[in-house]
Amino acid sequence: AQSVTQLDSQVPVFEEAPVELRCNYSSSVSVYLFWYVQYPNQGLQLLLKYLSGSTLVKGINGFEAEFNKSQTSFHLRKPSVHISDTAEYFCAVSGAGGGNKLTFGTGTQLKVEL
Amino acid sequence: DGGITQSPKYLFRKEGQNVTLSCEQNLNHDAMYWYRQDPGQGLRLIYYSQIVNDFQKGDIAEGYSVSREKKESFPLTVTSAQKNPTAFYLCASSIGGSGYNEQFFGPGTRLTVL
Numbered sequence: 102a103q104s105v106t107q108l109d110s111q112v113p114v115f116e117e118a119p120v121e122l123r124c125n126y127s128s129s130v131s132v133y134l135f136w137y138v139q140y141p142n143q144g145l146q147l148l149l150k151y152l153s154g155s156t157l158v159k160g161i162n163g164f165e166a167e168f169n170k171s172q173t174s175f176h177l178r179k180p181s182v183h184i185s186d187t188a189e190y191f192c193a194v195s196g197a198g199g200g201n202k203l204t205f206g207t208g209t210q211l212k213v214e215l
Numbered sequence: 216d217g218g219i220t221q222s223p224k225y226l227f228r229k230e231g232q233n234v235t236l237s238c239e240q241n242l243n244h245d246a247m248y249w250y251r252q253d254p255g256q257g258l259r260l261i262y263y264s265q266i267v268n269d270f271q272k273g274d275i276a277e278g279y280s281v282s283r284e285k286k287e288s289f290p291l292t293v294t295s296a297q298k299n300p301t302a303f304y305l306c307a308s309s310i311g312g313s314g315y316n317e318q319f320f321g322p323g324t325r326l327t328v329l
Binding site (some may be wrong): 110144145150185196197201 | 311
């Protein structure tokens with residue numbers, strides 16, 4: 102079984118400030134990790150993914166995440182946020198050999214303020 | 216444009232009625248999924264299908280049914296047995312059924328049961 106924890110349900114931040122959205126996972130097998138973004142009343146869009154190789158992953162819209170196996174974390178970061186980054190962000194994990202069943206965290210609402 | 220379409224965007228039904236949500240993809244993907252999203256709970260897997268004429272229950276399949284008669288279509292029926300059907304429903308697809316395959320999401324259907 103696998104699980105994902107997003108401890109922060111809401112993160113307020115001022116425009117042009119840096120932000121980190123936290124994600125921790127648990128799994129008994131090797132994992133693949135994903136971050137998705139959801140704008141109000143829309144579907145999810147993939148920001149970035151970690152499959153293997155370099156632990157620092159760069160995605161769209163200036164976001165990046167670092168896979169830390171020892172801490173079982175996959176935190177999402179952006180050095181300077183914009184108003185348009187206001188959205189809900191979901192971390193998700195799938196297990197190697199377990200088919201494509203994604204397990205999602207409960208989401209973090211990022212609110213960027215002027 | 217390739218993508219996933221869900222219809223309708225908003226759906227209202229009376230309690231006790233069955234309702235079918237449509238999901239169509241023209242990405243030539245083999246695997247398709249249905250998720251339910253409730254505020255503060257992330258996404259939970261209802262059913263998934265890795266190939267035509269085959270599907271498996273997800274984590275919360277009770278009160279739902281699906282069919283996969285065509286590669287591009289994966290309709291979800293919310294039956295009267297579903298105790299709390301009001302939610303946002305998301306359909307997704309992926310090129311294959313492996314854990315490293317990215318899932319692409321449709322725009323969602325918001326179902327309200329009166």
